[in-house]
Amino acid sequence: MLEQFSFLYNGIAFLFSAEGWKNLVMFAIGGVLIYLALVKDFEPALLMPMGFGAILVNIPWSGAVGFAEDGSQGIVDWLFRVGIEASEAMPLLLFIGIGAMIDFGPLLSNPKMLLFGAAAQFGIFLTALVASLIFPNFKDAAAIGVIGAADGPTAILVSKIFESKYMGAIAVAAYSYMALVPIIQPFAIRLVTTKKERMIRMPYNPKSVSRRTRILFPIFVMIIAGLVAPKSVSLVGLLMFGNLLRECLKLDSLSQTAQTSLANLITILLGLTIASSMKAEQFVNLGTIIIILLGLVAFVFDTIGGVLFAKFMNLFLPQDRKINPMVGGAGISAFPMSARVIQKMALKEDNQNHLLMHAVGANVAGQIGSVVAGGIILTVVPLLVQS
Amino acid sequence: MDISFQTNNVGNALALMLMGMAGIFIVMGIILAVVVLLNMATNDDKPAKTDKSDGDSKAQR
Secondary structure (H helix, E strand, C coil): CHHHHHHHCHHHHHHCCCCCHHHHHHHHHHHHHHHHHHCCCCCHHHHHHHHHHHHHHCCCCCCCCCECCCCCECHHHHHHHHHHHCCCHHHHHHHHHHHHHCCCHHHHCCHHHHHHHHHCCHHHHHHHHHHHCCCCCHHHHHHHHHHHHCCHHHHHHHHHHCCCCCHHHHHHHHHHHHHCHHHHHHHHHHHHCCHHHHCCCCCCCCCCCEHHHHHHHHHHHHHHHHHHCHHHHHHHHHHHHHHHHHHCCCCHHHHHHHHHHHHHHHHHHHHHHHHHHCCHHHHCCHHHHHHHHHHHHHHHHHHHHHHHHHHHHHCCCCHHHCCCHHHHHCCCCCCCHHHHHHHHHHHHHCCCCCCHHHHHHHHHHHHHHHHHHHHHHHHHHHHHHHC | CCCCCCCCCHHHHHHHHHHHHHHHHHHHHHHHHHHHHHHHHCCCCCECCCCCCCCCCCCCC
């Protein structure tokens, strides 16, 4: 008689069984992500759906994952199969929206900031090196390093193409640390700079940028990046396509759609979809904890890389044209958070020192640098693994 | 769980670091040169009016 009502308590019984404790851990992790999103305002657009999805897929025998008796697939797994596994569509389409949101004007009027967008990708490779000491699969190590791209879609894309089983942890780390930039970057910058260096003033005298330059820029970037790293074409291409929608000024409704409806729709689905790789048996393990820690290494050394490069450049610049090293730290892809952090740090040291536009230039350069880095990793790692 | 301290891939990781950083700097350097040339070539054009919808706080995804 009691067995007829077993469906009422089987799920709860499983949670408190020897196999079910990991599901409880995932409930807690999902709760923490939702808390960070809604209470602390840490990347709510991504962390809330991811947190919710983490709980959704870890309810025992969840109908949202796996296959039902009639052969139909759970919605979260289906979204993952169609939106990420089949063609990496979701992160790539999101790039159209991101590209449409970015104003490259501050960068185009001060193009040497592009170099900081390169230098601040250092954390990716250092983290990949450290990860390679721990994870025997080199592609996993490289995918973990891409947390340092500070760019969720790039991290998801690379981990999918490399078939890394740590995609869930990588995505959680990437988005969580992006939200923690206001805490991580000041710490990292103070480690490698002096107060005097942080007080360097940089006058802002922007050169005017023509509409033609703004239109040709995304086209040239796509071609250049694509010729060097063909596997970056989808990443860079869609980012630049979105930017061209914005800059051509002929397709305002499409630009607006990309910035709002498209970006919001993909964001809603992407967060839930990533939860497909947050099932307890995949996520609750030592590897996840190590990856979360390595993500911190990535962001710290991204910042340090950019700052040290700025200090290196200062060796060759006259006194009145020195670069405030903090601007180098803005070369990570966490836009616009990083630029605001640098501005705030500069004003704290000297309330007349406005570095925002310089930092914005470096920050948007980081958007390009991160996708180029992702493309280079996608190109080079298979060659290294084969040899 | 396949996690253990091992150095089999250190060579690959160092090679990736070298090629990766060199590659990024080369690409960004080429883009920098192109931007400088574009700015010089379009110097006589009228400065662009910026798009009002900046998406400033939305771009971090």
